[in-house]
Amino acid sequence: xxxxVREALRRIGLATFVSAVLGFFxxxxxxxxxxxxxxxxxxxxxxxxxxxxxxxxxxxxxxALASLRNSVLLAAGTAxxxxxCAALAxxxxxxxxxxxxxxxxxxxxxxxxxxxxxxxxxxxxxxxFNLHLIDSRAGVVLVLTGGLLPAAIxxxxxxxxxxxxxxxxxxxxxxxxxxxxxxxxxxxxxxPGLATVAxxxxxxVWGDFLMPFLLLRNPDKAPASVIMYTFYTxxxxxxxxxxxxxxLLYSLPVVVMYLFVSRRYGFRFxxxxxx
Amino acid sequence: MxxxxxxxxxxxxxxxxxxxxxxxxxxLGRARAAAFVAPxxxxxxxxxxxPAVWTLYLGATDYRLTGIAASDPKFVGAxxxxxxxGDGGFHHSLWLTxxxxxxxxxxxxxxxxxxxxxxxxxxxxxxxRLVEGLVLLAWILPSSVIAFLWIALLDRDDGTLNxxxxxxxxxxxxxxxxxxxxxxxxxxxTAFSMMLYxxxxxxxxxxxxxxxxxxxxSTWQTLRDAVFPRVRGHVLTSLLLVSLWTFNDFTPFxxxxxxxxxxxxxxxxxxxxxxxxxxxxxxxxxxxxxxxxVNLVIALLYLRALxxxxxxxx
Numbered sequence: 001x002x003x004x005v006r007e008a009l010r011r012i013g014l015a016t017f018v019s020a021v022l023g024f025f026x027x028x029x030x031x032x033x034x035x036x037x038x039x040x041x042x043x044x045x046x047x048x049x050x051x052x053x054x055x056x057x058x059x060x061x062x063x064a065l066a067s068l069r070n071s072v073l074l075a076a077g078t079a080x081x082x083x084x085c086a087a088l089a090x091x092x093x094x095x096x097x098x099x100x101x102x103x104x105x106x107x108x109x110x111x112x113x114x115x116x117x118x119x120x121x122x123x124x125x126x127x128x129f130n131l132h133l134i135d136s137r138a139g140v141v142l143v144l145t146g147g148l149l150p151a152a153i154x155x156x157x158x159x160x161x162x163x164x165x166x167x168x169x170x171x172x173x174x175x176x177x178x179x180x181x182x183x184x185x186x187x188x189x190x191x192p193g194l195a196t197v198a199x200x201x202x203x204x205v206w207g208d209f210l211m212p213f214l215l216l217r218n219p220d221k222a223p224a225s226v227i228m229y230t231f232y233t234x235x236x237x238x239x240x241x242x243x244x245x246x247x248l249l250y251s252l253p254v255v256v257m258y259l260f261v262s263r264r265y266g267f268r269f270x271x272x273x274x275x
Numbered sequence: 276m277x278x279x280x281x282x283x284x285x286x287x288x289x290x291x292x293x294x295x296x297x298x299x300x301x302x303l304g305r306a307r308a309a310a311f312v313a314p315x316x317x318x319x320x321x322x323x324x325x326p327a328v329w330t331l332y333l334g335a336t337d338y339r340l341t342g343i344a345a346s347d348p349k350f351v352g353a354x355x356x357x358x359x360x361g362d363g364g365f366h367h368s369l370w371l372t373x374x375x376x377x378x379x380x381x382x383x384x385x386x387x388x389x390x391x392x393x394x395x396x397x398x399x400x401x402x403x404r405l406v407e408g409l410v411l412l413a414w415i416l417p418s419s420v421i422a423f424l425w426i427a428l429l430d431r432d433d434g435t436l437n438x439x440x441x442x443x444x445x446x447x448x449x450x451x452x453x454x455x456x457x458x459x460x461x462x463x464x465t466a467f468s469m470m471l472y473x474x475x476x477x478x479x480x481x482x483x484x485x486x487x488x489x490x491x492x493s494t495w496q497t498l499r500d501a502v503f504p505r506v507r508g509h510v511l512t513s514l515l516l517v518s519l520w521t522f523n524d525f526t527p528f529x530x531x532x533x534x535x536x537x538x539x540x541x542x543x544x545x546x547x548x549x550x551x552x553x554x555x556x557x558x559x560x561x562x563x564x565x566x567x568x569v570n571l572v573i574a575l576l577y578l579r580a581l582x583x584x585x586x587x588x589x
Contacts, residue, residue, distance in 0.1 A: 014394060018406065021391060025409040025462065027435065028424045043433035085315040092311035096299045108319065110578065114570035115327045116523040118543035122550045122560045123326035123333060146322025149315050168300035181301040207417035210525050214551070228419040229529060232426065247420040258415050 032251070035244035042240065054241040063219060064246050067227035070137065071206055071250075074223050077141040079201040082152050083194055085145070090156035091186060095165070105154070112150035117210045128215050135217040143211055148204060152197045159193030199261055206254060224250045327567060333560035340554030348557070355561035364537065365562065368545040372522065375457060375541050380521035381514055383461035388468025393498075396476050407469070414466035422529035425459050448531055452539035456527045464521065468513060475509040476502070508584035515577040519570060542566055 030045035036055070038048035058064050093101055117124075124143055133139025167189060171181045187194075209225040216222050219230070228250060232238045303311070334355050338348040359365050391410065395403050413421070428435050431446040448455055479502055487497040503510075525543045527533070533540035533548060540548065546566065550559020 017390070017394060018402070021387075021406060022409065025406075025413055027439075028421075028428045028462065029409070029412060031424055031427050031435065032420070043427045043430045043435075044438050045427075045435045081318075085318060088311040089315035092303065092308035095301065096303050096305060096308035098305065098308055098312065106578075110571075110574055111319075111323060111327070113519060113574040113577070114567055115323050116570065118523045118525050118546060119563050119566040119570060120323075120326045120330065121546060122556055122563050123329040124322070125551065126333070126338075126556065127322070127326055127329070142318065143322050146318045149319050150323070153315060165300035172300065172302055178301045178303050178307065186301065203415070209417075209419050209529065225417055225419045228417070228423065232423050243423060247423065251416050251420050254415050254417065255412070258411065 032244070032247055035240060036248045038244075041244050054245045057239070057241045058245040058249065061242055061246075063222075063227050063230075064242065064249075066220060067222055067224045068250065070221055071223040071225070073137060074140055074144070074212065075202045075205040077137070078144045078148065078205045079198045081141060081145045082148050082201045083198050086149055086152035086156050086197060087187075087190070087194060089149075090153050090160050091182070091190075093153070094157050094160040095168075105157070108150040109154060112147065115147075117147065117208075121210065121214055124211075125214050134215060135221065137216070137221055140212050140215050143215065144205055144208065148201055152201065155197055155200070156190070156193050159196075160190055163189050196261075199257055203254060203257055330560050330563050330567065333557055334564050336557045338556040338560070340551065340556055351557070355557050356564075358558060359561045359565065364540075364545065364549075367537070368540050368542050371453060371539065372541045374453060375460065375527070376518050376521045378457040379460035380464065380517040383457065384464045384468045384517055384521075385510070385514060387461060388465045388470075389472045391465070391469045392472035392476055395473070410466045410469055413462050414464065418526045419529055421463060422526060425455075425530055429455060449535050452531045452535060456530060456539055456541075459530060460521060460524065460526070463526070464517060467517060471509060471513045472506065475506040479505045508580070508587065511580045512577060512584065515573055515580060519573045519577070522569065522573070523566070 027045075031043075034045055034048045035041040037050050037052070038046070039051040039053065040049065041054065092098065093105065098104075128134050128136075128139050128143065131139070133142070167185050168181050171185045176184070207225060209229065212223050213226050213229070216226065219227070222230075224246075228243075228246060231243050231246065299308075335350060335352055336348040337351045337355075339345050391406065395406060426448070429447040431437070431444060431449070434447070436447065437443050437445055483501045483505075484497065487501045492500070523543060524541075525547075527539060527541055528544045528547060531539040533544040542562070543566075546559050546562050549555050549562060
């Protein structure tokens with residue numbers, strides 16, 4: 001009898017906890033799900049009177065779509081640079097005994113975790129100013145690349161370490177040059193690693209607010225993260241039709257990427273897609 | 276330099292382990308290998324290492340964003356550091372940061388993340404997918420979107436929270452700004468702890484849990500005696516990681532901008548306001564150096580814990 005009571009209490013406690021967790025995590029997201037389709041979007045989350053008119057408001061805004069394009073440019077530029085530089089470095093560090101390699105790797109890892117955007121915003125701002133990289137997308141790409149590279153090199157080196165060298169040796173026996181081996185043997189083998197790093201970089205840059213906020217002045221160049229912020233902080237009553245649809249459109253790629261990664265890799269790499 | 280970058284927890288660093296084969300299977304040669312590493316190193320040197328070193332110098336000048344000191348900054352030695360350490364605003368901000376890190380990361384995210392992982396450990400099916408999906412969604416959505424969702428949730432007049440609680444007119448963000456960003460950050464970051472502890476709990480042998488159950492152990496006793504010894508290493512490293520991330524998080528700026536009246540001005544926001552808001556770049560750089568030093572301590576502890584864990588496993 002006592003056992004049954006205890007078991008019942010345990011089940012009730014469990015159900016309460018799970019409902020509380022569900023409520024806590026779902027509550028802020030409700031607005032994002034409903035407001036974009038609501039004919040009269042308010043601040044309160046409520047079941048919508050269905051409409052797609054809000055998306056027309058979005059299309060008519062001069063900054064909305066341009067900012068998403070800017071986000072794509074920043075993310076693609078950074079991802080290309082990070083993947084290219086990290087792949088070359090990781091391969092060389094994995095396969096060739098360069099003097100001081102382990103110290104170098106350790107320092108890279110340490111530096112990348114202590115020099116963060118918030119801690120380094122002052123010198124980064126001044127550096128960009130002196131290099132005439134203020135208000136330049138290339139400047140943002142370079143700064144973000146510098147910050148993301150150490151972690152990317154680590155991910156990729158780990159990956160390369162785990163691939164067998166026998167293919168490379170075989171290719172060499174058949175007289176392939178080192179560069180041919182890299183292009184035709186190594187690149188295909190480490191492709192999943194490259195894809196992981198690319199997705200990870202895109203996710204990082206897509207959500208980043210601080211660097212473009214610091215370094216870009218012209219709203220025509222601002223990415224979605226910064227434009228989103230100006231939508232609700234600058235000037236008068238926020239346009240909820242615009243904000244809600246824009247939030248949804250801006251969030252979708254991240255969700256799609258997450259689904260892709262989790263389906264493909266089972267989301268095994270913790271802390272991978274973000275941070 | 277974007278959001279805090281750190282290597283993944285599941286595939287930690289290769290330092291300390293024999294890395295790769297090191298026998299140059301493709302016949303690259305040292306010179307070419309060095310050339311391969313060079314572009315990455317140059318970018319990291321210019322855009323990551325140099326700013327950090329420069330912070331040291333900037334913190335010792337009276338550099339300002341505008342005015343005379345902008346064109347001709349003077350060397351002022353340790354003055355900024357003395358000013359920072361004696362600044363009431365800095366002490367206040369440090370205290371708020373401590374609350375923020377301890378409250379939201381060390382206690383909030385860790386306890387909630389572990390609890391969810393524990394409750395979900397042997398469940399499968401739609402409920403688990405729903406819970407994990409929502410928690411992850413909070414983690415992966417862009418911060419400026421999330422920030423607005425929370426502003427809307429906590430809005431004084433029409434906020435969903437006030438509608439639910441029946442407390443119209445309660446200005447949560449004005450009355451309890453710190454509590455708001457602490458709860459917000461628990462919501463935002465629990466996913467990492469949940470996934471990490473989920474993986475760690477998978478390493479606890481089911482036979483141990485079964486034995487504990489048969490012995491009539493309570494949940495608390497099971498956790499203490501059968502589970503905790505197995506996940507201790509994970510707890511330590513994840514605590515350090517979430518502390519590091521939370522300490523450097525700039526998202527509170529998007530929600531409260533440090534206000535009202537600087538009551539939620541954590542260090543990241545404080546640096547921004549003093550350096551780029553007030554234009555005191557030298558002073559801001561001195562604060563930034565303090566942040567870098569704190570990061571350094573946490574990161575060194577982290578690397579040490581990680582190495583200890585590896586040795587324990589070997």
